[in-house]
Amino acid sequence: MSAVARRQACNDTIGVDKGQLDRLLGYAIARANFVGDATFHAAVRDRSVTPLRYAMLEVVGSNPGLLQVQLGETLALSRPTVTMLLDYWQSHGCIERRSTPIDRRSFGIFLTAIGSARLADLRACACVHDRELSLGLTASERAELKRLLDKLAGTAN
Amino acid sequence: MSAVARRQACNDTIGVDKGQLDRLLGYAIARANFVGDATFHAAVRDRSVTPLRYAMLEVVGSNPGLLQVQLGETLALSRPTVTMLLDYWQSHGCIERRSTPIDRRSFGIFLTAIGSARLADLRACACVHDRELSLGLTASERAELKRLLDKLAGTAN
DNA sequence: TATTGTTATACTCTATAACTATA
DNA sequence: TATAGTTATAGAGTATAACAATA
Numbered sequence: 001m002s003a004v005a006r007r008q009a010c011n012d013t014i015g016v017d018k019g020q021l022d023r024l025l026g027y028a029i030a031r032a033n034f035v036g037d038a039t040f041h042a043a044v045r046d047r048s049v050t051p052l053r054y055a056m057l058e059v060v061g062s063n064p065g066l067l068q069v070q071l072g073e074t075l076a077l078s079r080p081t082v083t084m085l086l087d088y089w090q091s092h093g094c095i096e097r098r099s100t101p102i103d104r105r106s107f108g109i110f111l112t113a114i115g116s117a118r119l120a121d122l123r124a125c126a127c128v129h130d131r132e133l134s135l136g137l138t139a140s141e142r143a144e145l146k147r148l149l150d151k152l153a154g155t156a157n
Numbered sequence: 158m159s160a161v162a163r164r165q166a167c168n169d170t171i172g173v174d175k176g177q178l179d180r181l182l183g184y185a186i187a188r189a190n191f192v193g194d195a196t197f198h199a200a201v202r203d204r205s206v207t208p209l210r211y212a213m214l215e216v217v218g219s220n221p222g223l224l225q226v227q228l229g230e231t232l233a234l235s236r237p238t239v240t241m242l243l244d245y246w247q248s249h250g251c252i253e254r255r256s257t258p259i260d261r262r263s264f265g266i267f268l269t270a271i272g273s274a275r276l277a278d279l280r281a282c283a284c285v286h287d288r289e290l291s292l293g294l295t296a297s298e299r300a301e302l303k304r305l306l307d308k309l310a311g312t313a314n
Numbered sequence: 315t316a317t318t319g320t321t322a323t324a325c326t327c328t329a330t331a332a333c334t335a336t337a
Numbered sequence: 338t339a340t341a342g343t344t345a346t347a348g349a350g351t352a353t354a355a356c357a358a359t360a
Contacts, residue, residue: 016231019219020280021212024287025299026193028306030208033190034233035310036183050326051187055178062176069341074173076191081328083343097342105336105341123177130181136312137305142182145305148298149185152291153192207349226318238351240320254319262318262359 029149036133043129044122048088054122056085057111060095061119065108067100094118186306193290200286201279205245211279213242214268217252218276222265224257251275 021027041047044054052075059074060066066074072082086109089095094115097107111119134142178184198204201211209232216231217223223231229239243266246252251272254264268276291299 016216016223016227017219018212018231019215020284021215024283025291025303025306026197026208026283026287027212028303028310029186029190029193031310032306033186036186040183048325051183052327055175055184058176058178059173062174066173067341070173074175077327078329079342080330080344084327103337103341105334107342126181126183127177130183134182134309136308141305141308144301145309146182146185148294148302148305149182149189151293151298152302153185153188154293205348209350224318234350235352236319237321237353241350260318260360264319 036129039133040126040129043132044125049122053085053088054126056082057089057094057115057119057122060089060109061111061116064110065098065100067106067108069106071109089115092118193286196290197283197286200289201282206279210242210245211283213239214246214251214272214276214279217246217266218268218273221267222255222257224263224265226263228266246272249275 037051040051040054041049055075056071059071063070063074068082068086069079071077071086072079077085086095086097090097092114094112096110096112098110100106100108134145137145194208197208197211198206212232213228216228220227220231225239225243226236228234228243229236234242243252243254247254249271250269253267253269255267257263257265291302294302
């Protein structure tokens with residue numbers, strides 16, 4: 001049984017008490033996140049492209065030449081994590097590390113032609129996925145959910 | 158630098174374009190989830206107690222004698238995952254697997270006395286954590302966020 | 315044959331620590 | 338001494354596949 005199927009079956013589970021879990025905002029967020037993650041692979045039709053890998057390619061594409069440490073800051077990732085994410089995309093021919101003349105310790109990260117095409121495709125898939133994710137919500141509900149999540153992430157300590 | 162510190166620094170990042178990420182609901186959910194996860198350990202004062210491990214103990218405590226396969230259905234987890242979560246709590250003396258006379262393949266899962274006390278403590282910590290998580294929201298905003306997340310998780314395919 | 319649980323294995327995500335090269 | 342990036346290692350979380358015991 002797949003994760004998605006399990007999640008659906010779980011919604012139908014009756015007679016089992018989750019204790020205070022159902023009153024916790026954190027649990028509701030985790031559950032929504034689980035749904036988004038579980039359906040992402042199918043949406044991009046490539047099990048190896050995870051939401052985070054896609055996010056990294058998105059930031060690289062929007063900021064040519066950014067240093068690895070800056071990519072990490074943007075997505076709140078440690079340096080080793082950035083290294084591994086970029087290793088993945090480099091091994092797939094989608095990005096390249098270019099030495100910078102200013103500081104020879106660091107690299108500027110750039111999309112390749114292959115990477116540009118891949119990103120364009122993934123962007124479209126991610127948009128479709130995101131729309132499907134909120135199919136049960138009205139447009140205004142979706143907007144309000146987005147606003148509240150952004151506010152929470154921006155103000156939480 | 159800790160994950161929490163990185164997340165805060167990331168909120169202040171300026172001049173870096175995240176492309177369409179900032180328009181995706183899925184990304185907003187993932188970010189909120191990250192905040193909740195990163196602060197959970199501190200709230201329960203035990204790095205080894207993750208949100209999922211806590212969730213499992215909560216379900217066990219609320220449903221004495223439930224079978225492992227039912228625990229898995231309730232939290233949308235595979236059988237090996239359930240096995241490992243219960244191994245963790247059993248090794249900490251918090252749960253026990255009791256053979257059932259009805260079906261000798263399966264176990265009923267029960268809290269021990271230690272587990273009951275541990276759960277009571279974790280429940281209190283989780284409540285505090287959950288309140289802190291939404292400190293930037295008004296009470297009605299918090300309720301609306303909860304409602305929309307539940308609706309999304311219940312209707313998403 | 316089907317189901318419950320376990321074990322084996324693998325991969326993502328993430329961390330810290332230690333290392334190299336450079337500043 | 339400090340920083341950019343890598344490598345090594347570890348642990349959480351999750352999966353699938355194969356297995357043993359039982360139904």
